[in-house]
Structures are given as structure tokens and as C-alpha cells.
Amino acid sequence: MAPKTPSTPWLSIHLGNFMPDAPDSWQFLFDRAKAADAAGVDKLTVSDHVVFGENLEEYGRPEVGGVAGGKQPTGPDGQWLEPMTLMSVIAGIDNFFLGKRKFIEPHLRNPRFHFAEFDLLDKNELAKYFEEAKPDLVWHVAANSDISYGTSFTDFDLKGGTIVTYNVLEAMRRSGAKKLIFSSSGAVYGEPTIMPTPENYGPLFPISFYAASKVACESLITAFVHNFDMQAWIFRFGNIVGPNPTHGVIYDFIQKLRQNPEKLVIRGDGRQEKNYFLVEECIDGMAFAFRSIPMTDETPCDVFNLGTTTISRVVDIARLVRDGMGLADSLIEIEGTKKAWPGDQPRVHFTVDKIRALGWKARFTSDQAVDVAIRRMLGHLGPLEVGS
Numbered sequence: 001m002a003p004k005t006p007s008t009p010w011l012s013i014h015l016g017n018f019m020p021d022a023p024d025s026w027q028f029l030f031d032r033a034k035a036a037d038a039a040g041v042d043k044l045t046v047s048d049h050v051v052f053g054e055n056l057e058e059y060g061r062p063e064v065g066g067v068a069g070g071k072q073p074t075g076p077d078g079q080w081l082e083p084m085t086l087m088s089v090i091a092g093i094d095n096f097f098l099g100k101r102k103f104i105e106p107h108l109r110n111p112r113f114h115f116a117e118f119d120l121l122d123k124n125e126l127a128k129y130f131e132e133a134k135p136d137l138v139w140h141v142a143a144n145s146d147i148s149y150g151t152s153f154t155d156f157d158l159k160g161g162t163i164v165t166y167n168v169l170e171a172m173r174r175s176g177a178k179k180l181i182f183s184s185s186g187a188v189y190g191e192p193t194i195m196p197t198p199e200n201y202g203p204l205f206p207i208s209f210y211a212a213s214k215v216a217c218e219s220l221i222t223a224f225v226h227n228f229d230m231q232a233w234i235f236r237f238g239n240i241v242g243p244n245p246t247h248g249v250i251y252d253f254i255q256k257l258r259q260n261p262e263k264l265v266i267r268g269d270g271r272q273e274k275n276y277f278l279v280e281e282c283i284d285g286m287a288f289a290f291r292s293i294p295m296t297d298e299t300p301c302d303v304f305n306l307g308t309t310t311i312s313r314v315v316d317i318a319r320l321v322r323d324g325m326g327l328a329d330s331l332i333e334i335e336g337t338k339k340a341w342p343g344d345q346p347r348v349h350f351t352v353d354k355i356r357a358l359g360w361k362a363r364f365t366s367d368q369a370v371d372v373a374i375r376r377m378l379g380h381l382g383p384l385e386v387g388s
């Protein structure tokens with residue numbers, strides 16, 4: 001067949017994808033696809049579900065979703081699309097060290113999502129996976145995201161952050177993958193003399209093992225991109241809040257008040273101030289930068305602070321959690337130490353002018369993001385108010 005050019009006609013057909021006789025079988029899809037290929041069809045299209053809403057975990061639970069719950073997927077259609085549309089995939093890897101399978105359950109049903117469970121410290125497994133997947137774009141977000149571990153196990157972030165990142169970069173190099181999005185952290189600034197802190201602040205003197213690891217990761221990334229014709233978008237986040245936390249201040253306060261509704265003890269001096277923003281805004285910001293800010297031969301990688309322009313105080317978060325849980329009479333007690341734990345940064349405030357000048361800003365203020373996150377975690381979600 002002659003090669004296709006933009007002006008050559010293309011023949012596409014839609015694959016009928018419901019088989020009333022054998023709803024559980026998808027073999028007929030392959031048979032039809034092969035027949036279409038043999039007949040010279042250039043493109044196949046198949047329909048797919050769009051899943052949206054707050055309680056996405058219900059999507060994967062037939063007893064509340066599906067036919068019984070009146071939510072997608074309906075009837076037998078859950079079974080047939082996956083094998084077909086898996087041919088164009090998002091590949092995800094997690095070892096559920098901090099994340100939980102139930103968080104991604106709804107996405108496991110997405111026919112374009114392929115998931116593998118293994119530890120990114122397994123360099124050979126990772127290299128093999130990349131070799132097969134040949135990813136066009138790598139979002140590397142895996143890390144130990146709980147900063148306090150580092151003090152008890154001093155090689156924890158070295159392995160789970162730095163070595164894991166090296167393994168990802170090496171797998172990229174070996175498989176020919178060129179583009180990387182990396183989640184660093186505002187923690188790299190340590191206790192800076194300039195606040196709000198810009199991206200070009202330095203030297204970077206981190207105060208936690210976690211942040212030291214992020215600085216090392218950033219350095220490895222710049223070395224790889226410069227030596228192996230890669231490109232990287234590095235993001236330093238504030239505190240991300242979302243519906244499925246495994247740790248963090250809001251999560252801690254909720255747990256503590258569930259255990260003792262009479263009193264909430266705040267570690268540190270209660271005056272910690274940090275920039276909080278919603279996980280969907282975080283992803284949106286990264287995607288914006290990737291789409292809109294091209295890397296070049298001269299600048300193959302760049303770094304962006306990502307968050308809101310505002311910050312929230314921990315004592316205000318405590319009040320919001322307490323009130324949100326209907327425990328307005330609970331006593332809030334402040335421990336009084338300067339830091340909540342060794343390695344904690346009482347104030348994290350960086351400037352997001354760089355990404356704003358390039359055209360992206362968060363829609364929610366830090367306080368609004370905290371409020372939304374509390375309501376999500378408590379299951380009290382009402383209309384969201386936006387403004388900055």
C-alpha cells in the first residue's frame with residue numbers, strides 16, 4: 001500500500017462493540033479489527049466511557065455503580081472495551097507503599113490505562129517495562145512523600161527518592177524516552193532568606209532528608225537531559241491536598257479528632273504557614289507547562305514553582321477541621337515547640353510569578369483549597385467557591 005500523506009484519503013470504520021449473544025467476550029472485536037485491517041481500512045474507532053464526579057471509586061464497585069447503582073458502566077459493556085483500547089495506553093506503576101489500590105480502582109477500568117505493581121527500586125523490571133511501553137512522556141511522581149520518615153531512616157529518601165529517580169532516568173535513556181515531568185518540592189529551599197522564594201534562589205540548603213533527595217533528583221535530571229538529548233519540566237510544589245490523603249496536616253487533624261473529640265493538639269507553634277493547593281490544579285499546572293512551554297536545545301529543562309500566591313496558617317486549618325467535624329467545643333492546644341518535627345519547615349512561601357507570567361494560575365486560594373480538601377475528606381462536599 002502507498003504511504004499515507006495528509007492529502008491521501010483515509011478509510012475509517014467504527015467497530016460495533018456490543019455483542020448481545022456473548023456480552024462477556026471481546027474476541028469478536030479482534031476478529032473484526034483483523035478483518036478490517038486485511039480489507040485495507042486505515043483507522044478503527046471505538047467508543048469509550050467518560051467518568052466524572054466526586055466518588056469515582058464507586059465506578060469500580062458493581063454493588064453501588066453499574067446497573068445496580070445506575071452509574072457507569074452500564075450492563076455488560078464493562079468487559080469488552082478494555083483489551084481493544086489498551087492498544088493506546090497510559091501506563092502507571094505503583095508499589096502501594098503509600099498509595100492504595102482503591103484510589104486508582106476507577107482508573108483501572110479505564111481502557112486506556114495499563115497498570116503494573118512493582119517497586120521502582122527494581123531497576124531491571126523498570127527498564128523492561130519502559131522497553132515495552134516506549135513512553136512518549138514520563139510523569140515521575142513516585143517518592144516517599146512523608147517527610148518525617150527521613151529522620152528515623154536516614155537512607156529512606158536516598159533510596160525511595162534519589163535512587164528511584166535515577167532508575168527512572170536510566171530506564172528512559174535505555175528505552176529512548178525523551179520527555180520527563182518531575183515532581184520536586186518547595187522543600188528544596190530549606191529556610192531561605194528571601195520569601196516568597198523564586199526559582200532562581202540559591203544555594204539550595206535543604207533541611208530534611210526528603211528535600212535533600214529532591215535536590216539530588218533535580219541535579220540528576222539536569223545531567224541526564226544534557227547528556228542524552230532529553231527534556232524535563234521540573235515542578236516545585238507547595239502542599240497538595242486532595243480527596244485521598246495518606247498523611248499531611250488535614251489528615252492528621254481529622255484522625256486525631258476522631259480519636260479524641262475533646263482536644264486537638266497542634267505540633268509546633270501553630271504559626272506554621274504553607275501554600276496549599278488542590279491536586280487537580282497541580283496536575284493542570286503541570287500539563288499547562290508541558291503543553292505551552294517548550295524546551296529547546298539551549299534550555300532542555302526548566303523548573304517552576306507551582307501553587308497559589310497565598311498561604312494558610314496551621315491554627316486556622318485546625319479550626320476549620322474542628323468546625324467541619326461539628327466539634328466546635330473541642331479544645332485546640334498548641335504544643336509550643338518551634339518546629340513540629342526535625343526537618344519541618346515552619347514557613348514555606350514561594351513565588352509563582354514565573355508560571356503566572358507564562359499564563360497559568362491556580363483558581364483557588366490556599367484557604368479555599370484547604371476548605372475544599374477538608375470537605376472532601378469529610379464527605380461534605382457542596383458547591384465550590386472559586387476566587388483568588
Ligand SMILES: NC(=O)c1ccc[n+]([C@@H]2O[C@H](COP(=O)([O-])OP(=O)(O)OC[C@H]3O[C@@H](n4cnc5c(N)ncnc54)[C@H](O)[C@@H]3O)[C@@H](O)[C@H]2O)c1
Nearest residue numbers: 094095097098099119120141142143145183185237239240
Ligand atoms: N503532597 C504534597 O504536598 C507534595 C508537595 C511537594 C511535592 N510532592 C511530591 O509530589 C509527588 C506526589 O506526591 P503525593 O502527595 O501524591 O504522594 P503520594 O504518596 O500520595 O504518591 C506517591 C506514590 O508513589 C508511590 N511510590 C512511592 N515509592 C514508590 C516506589 N519505590 N515504587 C513504586 N511506587 C512508589 C506511592 O505508593 C504513592 O502511591 C511526590 O514526588 C512528592 O514528593 C508532594
